[in-house]
Amino acid sequence: MQIFTRIGRVVMAVLVGGLAGAGEARADLKVIATTEDLAAITREIGGDRVEVEALARGFQDPHFVEAKPSFILKLHSADLLVVVGRELEMAWLPPLITQSRNAAIQPGGPGYLDASLTARILDVPTGQITRAMGDVHPLGNPHYWLEPGNGRRIATALRDRLSQLSRGDADYFAGRYADFDRRLAEAEARWGAAMAPYANLRVVTYHRSWPNFADAFGLDVVGYVEPKPGIPPSPAHTLQLMEEMKRLGVKLILVEPYFDLKTPDAIARETGAKVLVMLPSVGGEARVKTYFDLFDYDVNLLVSAIKETGAR
Numbered sequence: 001m002q003i004f005t006r007i008g009r010v011v012m013a014v015l016v017g018g019l020a021g022a023g024e025a026r027a028d029l030k031v032i033a034t035t036e037d038l039a040a041i042t043r044e045i046g047g048d049r050v051e052v053e054a055l056a057r058g059f060q061d062p063h064f065v066e067a068k069p070s071f072i073l074k075l076h077s078a079d080l081l082v083v084v085g086r087e088l089e090m091a092w093l094p095p096l097i098t099q100s101r102n103a104a105i106q107p108g109g110p111g112y113l114d115a116s117l118t119a120r121i122l123d124v125p126t127g128q129i130t131r132a133m134g135d136v137h138p139l140g141n142p143h144y145w146l147e148p149g150n151g152r153r154i155a156t157a158l159r160d161r162l163s164q165l166s167r168g169d170a171d172y173f174a175g176r177y178a179d180f181d182r183r184l185a186e187a188e189a190r191w192g193a194a195m196a197p198y199a200n201l202r203v204v205t206y207h208r209s210w211p212n213f214a215d216a217f218g219l220d221v222v223g224y225v226e227p228k229p230g231i232p233p234s235p236a237h238t239l240q241l242m243e244e245m246k247r248l249g250v251k252l253i254l255v256e257p258y259f260d261l262k263t264p265d266a267i268a269r270e271t272g273a274k275v276l277v278m279l280p281s282v283g284g285e286a287r288v289k290t291y292f293d294l295f296d297y298d299v300n301l302l303v304s305a306i307k308e309t310g311a312r
């Protein structure tokens with residue numbers, strides 16, 4: 001059924017292509033993005049020439065997504081798969097790609113785009129990489145979309161790849177990219193101005209999700225509730241963290257929406273800090289629908305909390 005639909009789409013594309021200019025019906029590119037952030041940026045560039053769906057929801061931990069059989073069907077009929085990469089989806093995506101029986105979207109294929117390849121990646125380990133450390137970030141920090149500059153780099157890669165897959169739409173994608181780039185530059189100025197008074201603000205975060213965000217907006221992340229990325233809090237580490245927070249006067253603990261608040265709340269009570277549930281992804285809350293909404297939400301939340309706590 002899926003295959004017939006696909007063939008039908010190709011036939012339609014050929015027929016419509018033959019009638020260029022007469023009517024604008026066209027076979028849209030089917031894009032599957034692993035996360036809602038990548039889906040949101042794809043919509044910015046692809047406009048009405050693409051049909052985009054995300055696999056993970058923005059309120060889920062992207063490292064550990066439940067792989068549903070429906071994902072395989074979506075991947076089977078995709079023209080393009082966009083992944084975060086750096087092993088973010090390591091625990092759930094590779095078998096789905098294999099089972100999709102879609103040659104185009106296999107790693108290295110024309111329909112496989114690893115957005116990390118052209119992004120600015122932080123925390124890249126030097127020396128030998130070992131999983132004995134329990135680290136879920138072995139190839140550098142995979143939460144890089146939380147820096148607007150990387151949103152632009154992801155958009156650039158999407159513009160180029162979508163244009164390769166649908167050459168007739170290259171001008172359209174270029175125009176959408178230029179518009180996105182202009183709106184992003186405006187938004188960056190707005191977000192930067194909102195955060196500028198709080199440069200070098202010390203914070204603690206639950207998971208190591210925020211190095212790119214911190215770098216973009218001048219936060220100083222001085223510790224983590226997790227002893228290591230992907231390793232749950234331990235009493236010894238929590239005690240050490242609280243000592244450090246008291247010593248440095250840290251007033252904010254940023255927590256991703258998918259972690260248990262028990263330990264962060266206990267740390268907050270002990271240190272007089274405030275727990276802030278920050279959104280690492282589009283879709284973390286229903287009203288956060290675009291890449292711009294995501295930073296608007298987080299920057300507003302941070303600025304309100306800084307004013308409320310007198311954090312510095």
Ligand SMILES: [Zn+2]
Binds near residue numbers: 136142207208209229
């Ligand atoms: Zn992570």
